Every structure is written in C-alpha cells, then in structure tokens.
Amino acid sequence: MSANLKQSIRDSKSARWFVLATVSFLMFTGYFFTDIMSPLQGALRDNFGWSNAEYGMFAGSYSFLNVFCLMLIFGGIILDKLGIRFTGTSFIGVMIAGAFFNYYAMTDTFNNGGLGYDFLNSFLTQYKPSLKLAILGYTLFGVGVEIAGITVSRILVKWFKGKELALAMGLEMATARGGMLLAFSGSRLMAGEEQIVSRPLAFGVLFLVIGFLAFFIHNMMDKKMDAEVADDTAAAAEEDEFKVSDIFLLFKNPGFIFIALLCVLFYSAVFPFSKFAPDLMVQKYMFNDNFAGSMVGLLPLGTIVLTPLFGAFLDNKGKGASVMVLGAILLIIVHSIFAFGPDQKAFAFIAMIVLGFAFSFVPAAMWPSIPKIVPESRLGSAYAMIFMIQNVGLMLFPMILGAVLDSSNQGNTGNLDYSNSMMLMVGCGVLALFFAFMLKAVDKKNGYGLDLPNIQK
Numbered sequence: 001m002s003a004n005l006k007q008s009i010r011d012s013k014s015a016r017w018f019v020l021a022t023v024s025f026l027m028f029t030g031y032f033f034t035d036i037m038s039p040l041q042g043a044l045r046d047n048f049g050w051s052n053a054e055y056g057m058f059a060g061s062y063s064f065l066n067v068f069c070l071m072l073i074f075g076g077i078i079l080d081k082l083g084i085r086f087t088g089t090s091f092i093g094v095m096i097a098g099a100f101f102n103y104y105a106m107t108d109t110f111n112n113g114g115l116g117y118d119f120l121n122s123f124l125t126q127y128k129p130s131l132k133l134a135i136l137g138y139t140l141f142g143v144g145v146e147i148a149g150i151t152v153s154r155i156l157v158k159w160f161k162g163k164e165l166a167l168a169m170g171l172e173m174a175t176a177r178g179g180m181l182l183a184f185s186g187s188r189l190m191a192g193e194e195q196i197v198s199r200p201l202a203f204g205v206l207f208l209v210i211g212f213l214a215f216f217i218h219n220m221m222d223k224k225m226d227a228e229v230a231d232d233t234a235a236a237a238e239e240d241e242f243k244v245s246d247i248f249l250l251f252k253n254p255g256f257i258f259i260a261l262l263c264v265l266f267y268s269a270v271f272p273f274s275k276f277a278p279d280l281m282v283q284k285y286m287f288n289d290n291f292a293g294s295m296v297g298l299l300p301l302g303t304i305v306l307t308p309l310f311g312a313f314l315d316n317k318g319k320g321a322s323v324m325v326l327g328a329i330l331l332i333i334v335h336s337i338f339a340f341g342p343d344q345k346a347f348a349f350i351a352m353i354v355l356g357f358a359f360s361f362v363p364a365a366m367w368p369s370i371p372k373i374v375p376e377s378r379l380g381s382a383y384a385m386i387f388m389i390q391n392v393g394l395m396l397f398p399m400i401l402g403a404v405l406d407s408s409n410q411g412n413t414g415n416l417d418y419s420n421s422m423m424l425m426v427g428c429g430v431l432a433l434f435f436a437f438m439l440k441a442v443d444k445k446n447g448y449g450l451d452l453p454n455i456q457k
C-alpha cells in the first residue's frame, strides 16, 4: 500500500458515526412499531374481543413468512446479489406497507365495513376481520423489519470493520431498544383515555416513514463510498457472498449449532415474554394499566446504557462465553420470580431490572461471537440462518404463551393467573443455560476464543 493512499469517506470518523446515526434511527422506528401493540393487550380484549390466544397468534405472526417462506434466507441472498441500497429500500417499503395494514385493521373505518372488511369476513369466520388483517400486516412488517435488521448489520460491518464495530453494534442495539422503551411507556398514553388502538399505530407508521427518510440519507453516503472504494467493496461483497451450500456446512459446526440454540431460547424468553409483560404487571402485580407499560419499559431502559458498556468491556477484556452463561442464569432467576414469587410490586421491579442485565449481557456477547465461530466467507449465511432459527421461537412462543394463558384460566373470573405461562419461560432459561455450557465446552475443545477479547492486541 502506498503511503499516500487516498482517504475514503469510510476513514472519516464523522461520516461513519453519521451513518450509524441514520441506520440506528431506522431501527429505533422499527422496534417502536414492533412493540406498539404490546401494552394494549387489555384494550384488544375489551374493544376488539381478541382472546389471549388470538393476541398471541397476532404477536407470533411477526415471524410467519420469515419461517414458512424462508424470507430471511431470501433476504440474505437478495442482499448479497443486489446490494445494501436496493435491499434496504425495498424491505423498508415492505415494512411500512405491513405497518399500514396493521394500522388500518384497528381503525373504525375498517371495522365499520370499510375496504376489505367484507372479504376478510367471508372466510375463517371464527376469527375477526380485525385480527386477520392485523396478522397480514404484522407478518409483512416482520419480514421488512428483520431484513432491514440484517441489512443494517451488513452496513455496520461495511463502515466499521477493523474499527469500532462492537461499540457501533452496541450503540445500534441500544438505540433500537429506545424504540421499545417509547412503545412500552408511550403507547397507552398515545391511545388516550378512550384507548383508541389505532392512534399509536398511526404514530408508528409516521415514525417508520421518517426512518425511511433517514435511510435515504444513508443511501447517499453509501453511494459516495461505493464510488470512492469500488474495488474494496467488490472484494468485500465477494468475501461475504451468501451461498445456499454454506447452510449445510453451518450445521456441521457444533459452535454454530449451540449458539443458534442459545439464541432462539434466550430471545424466546425475552421478546415473546415482553408481549405479555404489561398485562402480567396488571394481572399479577396490580399495577395501574398506564404504569404497567412503563414497568416493562425498565427492560429496554437498562439495556440502552448497559449494552454498549458491556460491548466495550467484551472488546477489551473478553469473557463472552462466561457472560452468556451468566445471562442465562439471570433469565432463570427472573422468570422464576414471575412464575413462583410473591405478587408484591417490589419483586416485579427487581425482576425487570435483573432481566435488563441479562438482556444486555447476552446480545452484547452473542452477536460479536459469531465471527469467531464461523469463517468470514460464511458470515452472511450464518447471520441469516441464526435470525431464521430465532424467528421460529419468536413465532411459536407468543402463540404458546397465549394458549397456555387461556387454558389455565378457564372459568377464572378474577385476575389472570400467569404462573403456567411463566413456567414455560423458566424452561427456556434452563435450556438456554444448558446450551450456554455446551457452547463453553466446544469453545474449550475447538479454541474459538469466545472468552478472549474481541480486540486483538
């Protein structure tokens, strides 16, 4: 390399942090919409007649197309073949279209016989048209937001590889969690006294459109970078290219298998749980409806600070595999408190804080560990595959939680009993702990270096 090598826009600190800000904001809007309905489970029961099982089906529909139509695998291929700008723009479009259907499903216009109502009322008549359209919207949204997430990971690698990658990923996750926080603490307020569900959804769609605009700004920077470093990016794209045959190789790698199983079990005990958590706060701990969402907001609130901090710690000190074991242990403690602990508010408060620690430890350690387990040439397929396996849990667990909740409360006219549903979450934690230990064992045997610092000195 010559000493007077031309500086690219990627070498400009302000340019890459600006790119981080644009794509993080996009993920903020995506995560906001993902959880916008979670604090409204009671209103959905009262105003729309959705049962808990139906609400669970809606929450799980996020992953229907991702799992059954292998959308994340196709997303990975499209990303590799057609590039960041095309994939990002197209799937953010899908995300907004899905969010709009979800919003429209909850409006009076639709429910009073608006466009599409009669059609949706003409089949599977045991389900309400509002539920069917909301599911259609949310499943499209799920495809869009997940592929946007994979695209954002790729963007961060493109701009931060060999630089502050783990910190950038930590900050991006922290910003996205800010969206969750806003959804949990603001959704009921946005719905107002009358609990008009469509109102927060309208805000959500508007936010997504603003996120889309931020992505356009990123696109301009990306275009500039591609023009400047065409050779480098072509080489990188070739290196990361998604090959379907790579998927089979991944399943011969015990490290990948264990981290994928840990991922699906850990995230199943967090995201699907968070869909029911506001209602749990009301039913078990007697929190006021409006405050219940803010209680669950403690979860992302802690992670906003802790995820980048742990990311920086792991970059410098290591101990990633041990931190994942610790995260799984905390998960078991927290869900045991929810399942078997007393119904005093202080316990709910402590459990949410501890869950915040687990939800910072595991993601901060897990995502930067994957490049240590999987060769760089298979990273694209590894991320797409792990998201896909994770989506199986994100699909099944809300449905199972809702069905268990309904079946264990038959004939109960008082507050709902969440014990059985929460015992399921304890089970996820126990299995997650088992796979975290298995991961540690294969790390020792195969020398992945999961407990070593990410930054090689």
Ligand SMILES: NCCCC[C@H](NC(=O)[C@@H](N)CCCCN)C(=O)O
Pocket (backbone or CB within 6 Å): 030, 031, 034, 146, 149, 153, 169, 173, 176, 267, 271, 363, 367, 387, 390
């Ligand atoms: N750069 C790491 C990206 C993964 C972050 C991770 N997100 C996911 O795993 C998504 N597939 C699921 C998100 C579901 C809720 N929106 C995270 O920890 O958020």
